[in-house]
Amino acid sequence: MTQLGSTDRPAPFCGLDTWLPLPARITRVDQENFNTRTFHVQIVDDAVRSSYRWLPGQFNMLYAPGIGEAAISISSDCEQGGVLEHTIRVVGSVTRAIDRLGEGGVIGLRGPFGRGWPVDQIDGHDVVMVAGGIGLAPIRPLVYWVLRHRERCHRVILLYGCRTPDDQVYADELKAWESDGVIDALVTVDNAAQDWVGPVGVVTNLLRRVRVNAERTMVMACGPKMLNRAAAWNFLQLHVPASRVFLSLERNMNCGFGRCGHCQYGSKFVCTDGPVFAFSEIADIFASEEA
Numbered sequence: 001m002t003q004l005g006s007t008d009r010p011a012p013f014c015g016l017d018t019w020l021p022l023p024a025r026i027t028r029v030d031q032e033n034f035n036t037r038t039f040h041v042q043i044v045d046d047a048v049r050s051s052y053r054w055l056p057g058q059f060n061m062l063y064a065p066g067i068g069e070a071a072i073s074i075s076s077d078c079e080q081g082g083v084l085e086h087t088i089r090v091v092g093s094v095t096r097a098i099d100r101l102g103e104g105g106v107i108g109l110r111g112p113f114g115r116g117w118p119v120d121q122i123d124g125h126d127v128v129m130v131a132g133g134i135g136l137a138p139i140r141p142l143v144y145w146v147l148r149h150r151e152r153c154h155r156v157i158l159l160y161g162c163r164t165p166d167d168q169v170y171a172d173e174l175k176a177w178e179s180d181g182v183i184d185a186l187v188t189v190d191n192a193a194q195d196w197v198g199p200v201g202v203v204t205n206l207l208r209r210v211r212v213n214a215e216r217t218m219v220m221a222c223g224p225k226m227l228n229r230a231a232a233w234n235f236l237q238l239h240v241p242a243s244r245v246f247l248s249l250e251r252n253m254n255c256g257f258g259r260c261g262h263c264q265y266g267s268k269f270v271c272t273d274g275p276v277f278a279f280s281e282i283a284d285i286f287a288s289e290e291a
Ligand SMILES: Cc1cc2nc3c(=O)[nH]c(=O)nc-3n(C[C@H](O)[C@H](O)[C@H](O)COP(=O)(O)OP(=O)(O)OC[C@H]3O[C@@H](n4cnc5c(N)ncnc54)[C@H](O)[C@@H]3O)c2cc1C
Pocket: 059, 069, 070, 071, 072, 073, 074, 086, 087, 088, 089, 090, 091, 092, 093, 094, 095, 096, 134, 137, 138, 249, 250, 251, 252, 253, 275
């Protein structure tokens, strides 16, 4: 597949009308935890499927027929075409309806939307990824990207936290990433069962374990607001420039392409200016939220 830098953002593959969802079939469903499943989805049209391109950190709008749409990150490997994976926490009407359709069901898909992780800036950097809960879904394509292009960066660290061992997503892959040593992966849980041998405590505790070379560190974080905030402050205090601390944000979405204003965040639209922002772009908005 052709390789894209994050500045060459792929245009949405929605046909002539960006509002019109493309039919896409659910070909497989993997259980991640009690309310979260990974849906493997194939765009039905052969030509569109084979030309669909996207970058780590981008998202699709998934449509449950007759119910509505939800923004869902693409969680698979962007250099492996054909099947798109979406890891969905079943929380409301759209995600429940997609879940009910299950394997063989046909949904609608618009995208890819948004600005993803800055993979074109990775060269020569230490990369620290911080994820909480389902925030690992948009980070996972970044892990795949780094594993494919390992020679382009120095240290690669993945810090992941969730409530209990049973709440992990991609548990088998996390084990493989932890043990194979290609990246430094560390998983922590807030509450452990007796057979858990890893760290216990919130993911922000792991931040203290990271030795940071501020001159060459890039941070990419996605999780609940508290996690994003803690990750940003932690690395800023360690003198990592705000322009190299990246956060993926969530806001209510409707159009996905900058028309409706639903996702407005200060002067930004999360769907087009984000969802990934350098902290330097949103520091003022962050500060005004805290005031
Ligand atoms: C850029 C972007 C990427 C996203 N990627 C993913 C993804 O990869 N996987 C995923 O599962 N979701 C993802 N989301 C979140 C998803 O879009 C929302 O959860 C969406 O509202 C689900 O639609 P729904 O109709 O099922 O639930 P809604 O009807 O919108 O919500 C129902 C109820 O659930 C609550 N709720 C909504 N979202 C959450 C949540 N995340 N956690 C806890 N409670 C919630 C609401 O407050 C509401 O009370 C993403 C959002 C954005 C903006």
